[in-house]
Amino acid sequence: MNMCGDERSASAGMTPPRVLTIAGSDSGGGAGIQADLKTFQEFGVYGMSAITAVTAQNSLGIQAIYTLDENAVQAQLDSVLSDIGADAVKTGMLLSPGNVLAVASAIRQYGIRHVVVDPVLYAKDGSALLRQEAILTLRNELLPIAEVVTPNVPEACELLGWAEDAIRSVEDMIQAARRLLEFGPQYVFLKGGHLASIHGNAKAEDCIDVLVSRASSKNEALLFQAQRILSKHTHGTGCTTASAIAAGLALGISVEEAVEVAKRFVTKAIEASVPVGRGVGSLWHAANRE
Numbered sequence: 001m002n003m004c005g006d007e008r009s010a011s012a013g014m015t016p017p018r019v020l021t022i023a024g025s026d027s028g029g030g031a032g033i034q035a036d037l038k039t040f041q042e043f044g045v046y047g048m049s050a051i052t053a054v055t056a057q058n059s060l061g062i063q064a065i066y067t068l069d070e071n072a073v074q075a076q077l078d079s080v081l082s083d084i085g086a087d088a089v090k091t092g093m094l095l096s097p098g099n100v101l102a103v104a105s106a107i108r109q110y111g112i113r114h115v116v117v118d119p120v121l122y123a124k125d126g127s128a129l130l131r132q133e134a135i136l137t138l139r140n141e142l143l144p145i146a147e148v149v150t151p152n153v154p155e156a157c158e159l160l161g162w163a164e165d166a167i168r169s170v171e172d173m174i175q176a177a178r179r180l181l182e183f184g185p186q187y188v189f190l191k192g193g194h195l196a197s198i199h200g201n202a203k204a205e206d207c208i209d210v211l212v213s214r215a216s217s218k219n220e221a222l223l224f225q226a227q228r229i230l231s232k233h234t235h236g237t238g239c240t241t242a243s244a245i246a247a248g249l250a251l252g253i254s255v256e257e258a259v260e261v262a263k264r265f266v267t268k269a270i271e272a273s274v275p276v277g278r279g280v281g282s283l284w285h286a287a288n289r290e
């Protein structure tokens, strides 16, 4: 299925599917709000943003973080959701417990249909994007109202309270994903991009992700596999994946289809990634136009 290009859904005079990202701003343009809005544009959905924090960030890492408090976050959510509305919401960097609570409360109040929670805990340079004291709040308040949660391997370990090297194989990933379902989301999409690096297995040729759902029977999991691209320019992979899933859901496809489309989208964007800056470059979202 091609969700981009010819199948763009918005046309003059009609309300396009609306998707709201609630996340941090990345001044370098590769991750966070900027990656999310680029992704929404490629999918032909109407993108909106509620900013939780402003990061001074580039390809070398995060130099500073300025938090917006929960009143600022709530004001943005009320402005957007009371007027324009959203068919899907994607959450990313939330930073504080107060922000997590404001987001959970708005999702409930406005009855958002599709909620994709990317439990962003750390940036690639190790900076904390969700404070330690907010992890439990996210687990208890946001995961139960999520349709899809999209942790990477280290995030799954942290949410489960497992050792950081507890997930070593695809079987471990499936177990972990099923345990995460117990926190209440409908689906867990556990991304395996980090698996090779955790165990020093540089030869791992594929990036494998797993999808499990509450509705499916025990031990049943869908695997999504793509060849590992040997590029260091992978800034924004997680944000882009979660946003692509949210865009697909807003366009009316199933979670399984949205994940498949998102995996293809992110793989192409990594293949075409750009070496901006002196460190880790960013994805090229427009690669999906052809």
Ligand SMILES: Nc1ncnc2c1ncn2[C@@H]1O[C@H](COP(=O)(O)OP(=O)(O)O)[C@@H](O)[C@H]1O
Binding pocket: 151, 152, 153, 191, 192, 193, 194, 207, 208, 209, 226, 227, 228, 229, 230, 231, 234, 236, 237, 238, 239, 241, 263, 266, 267, 270
């Ligand atoms: N080098 C790579 N080549 C191909 N796909 C990748 C690569 N790195 C990550 N991915 C894919 O990008 C998506 C996000 O990956 P991951 O790195 O696991 O999460 P995060 O960006 O949240 O840390 C997943 O579908 C993953 O399999």
Ligand SMILES: Cc1ncc(COP(=O)(O)O)c(N)n1
Binding pocket: 023, 024, 025, 026, 031, 032, 033, 055, 057, 092, 093, 120, 122, 123, 124, 129, 234, 235, 236, 237, 238, 239, 240
């Ligand atoms: C504002 C912000 N949000 C999220 C990330 C994580 O990025 P990635 O998608 O590469 O995991 C980031 N570096 N900055």
